[in-house]
Amino acid sequence: MRLSDPHLLAALPALGVERVAGASLAERTSLGIGGTTDLLLIRKHAALPELVALLRGGGIAYRFLGGGTNLLVRDGELPWVVLHLAKQEQDVRLEGTVAFVDAAADLGRTVTFCARRDLGGMEGLIGVPGTIGGALRMNAGAYGMQIGSYVREVELYRAAEGRNETLRDEKISFEYRHTSFAPDDIMLAVKLELPSKPYSDILQGIRICNEKRRASQPLHQKSAGCIFKNPPGASAGRMIDALGLKGFAVGDARVSDRHANFFINAGKARCADMLALIDQVRERVRVVHGVELETEVILWTEERL
Ligand code: EPU
DSSP states (O other), X not given: OXXXXXXXXXXXXXXXXXXEEEEESGGGSTTOOOOEEEEEEEOOGGGHHHHHHHHHHTTOOEEEOSSSSSEEEOSSBOSSEEEXXXXXXXXXXXXXTEEEEETTSBHHHHHHHHHHTTBOSOGGGTTOOSBHHHXXXXXXXXXXXXXGGGEEEEEEEETTTTEEEEEEGGGOOEETTEESSOTTOEEEEEEEEOOBOXXXXXXXXXXXXXXHHHXXXXXXXXXXXXXXXXXXXXXXXXHHHHTTOTTOEETTEEEOSSOTTEEEEOSSOOHHHHHHHHHHHHHHHHHHHOOOXXXXXXXXXXXXX
């Protein structure tokens, strides 16, 4: 979608919002799939309520893009503009064992930054690509830990209220790859309370997780991590593997040879290829294992949210 309303375009600079016309989401997502649209880069959290009010007033649909690492986006000209938080110069600040982190901060860098200052707990997340905001929204987890365990407060744009708010942890529920945030809430910053640990111990944990990840996941190929959530008490990857589906492909969308719950863009996969692959694998699992797999990756494939 291309913004053309002169009133709206004229209001952006005063809000500190930069318009990137015709941005490619294929270039901004780890799967390398997605069409084009105008992207609005937000430099100040405080500008969000006014920006969203302007978009709503103009009847312009919008979606919020974080790190783009857990996302499948449709092709062609997209029917909504995309909002994106600019990376702050200083995005992590520590006070004792508490870390104040901007949502646009890189997850891995944040884990490392805290580790160097003897704050641990998030070792398992080191190889998870994406931002702190995305990790919060999905309650990212790996190797027995999840980010939600360390959250004390979240600053967010609450779409239902049309304003920025701070929520304390007791007001948020973090479950397996699910949180109580509304789909159109936008994460802005988080306060994490982390356990004190010597850097050398944290590093040891990080090394172990990195090794496990390298051995089992296709880290250097275009993917969005695991495509399906694990059903209670089972592993989606193991079930897909048991069906002999590693390497199964629709166009350039392919089930990884290394981990069957990772679907790869092996070349020029289109969104439709990836969706067809998801549907076909889900159907095979349903027929043989009697389980309906739910996608873990967020789908921006429909016109509406
Ligand atoms: N397995 C197979 N074949 C495969 C893949 C896995 O037999 O192709 C078996 C493994 O041998 C193992 C079991 O299935 O016995 C579980 O596999 P793994 O340890 O790789 O864990 P997972 O359940 O597939 C989950 C998360 C990952 C996270 C890892 C490590 C989900 C959907 N996936 O994978 O998260 O990195 O544990 O903790 O919860 C993600 O969220 O995108 C993601 C990759």
